[in-house]
Amino acid sequence: MSNLDKRAKDVKARATQPDHMYSYCRVIHCGQPARAGTADGLDRLYCRRHADHYQRHGSPTKKSYPxxxxxxxxxxxxxxxxxxxxxxxxxxxxxxxxxxxxxxxxxxxxxxxxxxxxxxxxxxxxxxxxxxxxxxxxxxxxxxxxxxxxxxxxxxxxxxxxxxxxxxxxxxxxxxxxxxxxxxxxxxxxxxxxxxxxxxxxxxxxxxxxxxxxxxxxxxxxxxxxxxxxxxxxxxxxxxxxxxKLGTYTSSPYPKGVVARTRP
Ligand SMILES: [Zn+2]
Known part of the structure; x- marks a missing residue:
């Protein structure tokens, strides 16, 4: 292998190595390694658990409102x-x-x-x-x-x-x-x-x-x-x-008589 080929190979190897390989989850006190990048690209900052939470809820730690x-x-x-x-x-x-x-x-x-x-x-x-x-x-x-x-x-x-x-x-x-x-x-x-x-x-x-x-x-x-x-x-x-002040409205997202879908 010529020197030039070798150098090209090194450069390529470095470029394909993910830069976050040795980084940790950004959530404070988590301490887990960050997830390797996925095709989605959303979750390279977090560990698997926090990345999953982030995907589902829009925050790595805050829960969705019930x-x-x-x-x-x-x-x-x-x-x-x-x-x-x-x-x-x-x-x-x-x-x-x-x-x-x-x-x-x-x-x-x-x-x-x-x-x-x-x-x-x-x-x-x-x-x-x-x-x-x-x-x-x-x-x-x-x-x-x-x-x-x-x-x-x-x-x-x-x-x-x-x-x-x-x-x-x-x-x-x-x-x-x-x-x-x-x-x-x-x-x-x-x-x-x-x-x-x-x-x-x-x-x-x-x-x-x-x-x-x-x-x-x-x-x-x-x-x-x-x-x-x-x-x-x-x-x-x-x-x-x-x-x-007039009542509790926690059991349904819609007032009486309203449904989300009129067709299946
Ligand atoms: Zn984490």
Whole structure:
């Protein structure tokens, strides 16, 4: 091997060696080695456990808000919007979510999402919402709820990413999976001479609620709702505070009579 070849080989070896190989998880007091880079690229800063948490929740350590915490905020936001349908900023946000629906192209079945990029999967989610006829006010209310819960949280994670992932998780749950059911004939288990038996098989696919796709959905939603939040969030918070004096609203994300999907 010539010197030149050898040098080229060394340089290549160094370039392909991950630079984070000897680094540690960024979470204070964790002490575990950081995960080797993955194709996703989201988690090179953290150990396996914290990387996984970060993918699912938008923060390496802070937990997602549970439903019973978010529900009163989601209800209040929606009820307020229903009472202010003609508000300029409400119309603006709902119209923008409708735009996300309309620009999202054809609905893809959940089992076809695997080969798509996170951006494409995010767009596919909006198409699924449209196909399921999810009221565009519901994603708007979900965003407003997350904005409000962060304001009431004494120890909030104020990074945009956490907010986006929290809201995206709620939107993600508004879509259904893809379900298939079919019948198959099987030889009789006792004797091959007996007539075959029929068995029903089912398979269910759900889009995965983790990783970069949540960041894209959250970013889309942030863009749609930010002006409404800028102008009306304090009014809605006041309304929420008054409404909470009248009852408890922790058991459902929607007020009575509202369902997420009108089509499966
Ligand atoms: Zn860690």
């Amino acid at each position: 439903a019973q915490v978010l529900n009163p905020y989601r209800q209040a936001a929606l009820v307020w919007m229903m009472a202010h349908e003609e508000d300029f900023w409400v119309k603006d946000a709902v119209g923008k979510v409708r735009g996300l629906y309309n620009r999202s192209g054809q609905k893809a079945e959940a089992f076809r999402l695997r080969g798509l990029s996170p951006r494409e999967r995010g767009t596919a989610l909006w198409a699924r919402l449209r196909a399921s006829e999810v009221d565009p006010r519901l994603p708007v209310a979900a965003w407003l709820a997350v904005e409000m819960v962060l304001k009431d949280d004494p120890q909030p994670d104020l990074k945009p990413e956490f907010k986006r992932v929290q809201a995206a998780k709620l939107v993600h749950r508004m879509v259904s999976g893809t379900h298939k059911r079919w019948e198959r004939k099987r030889p009789h288990p006792l004797h091959p001479g007996l007539p075959p038996v029929r068995v029903v098989e089912e398979k269910h696919w759900y889009p995965k609620s983790r990783g970069r796709v949540l960041r894209h959905i959250g970013q889309d939603l942030a863009g749609a709702v930010e002006l409404l939040a800028d102008h009306r969030l304090e009014d809605i918070r006041t309304f929420k505070g008054e409404r909470d």
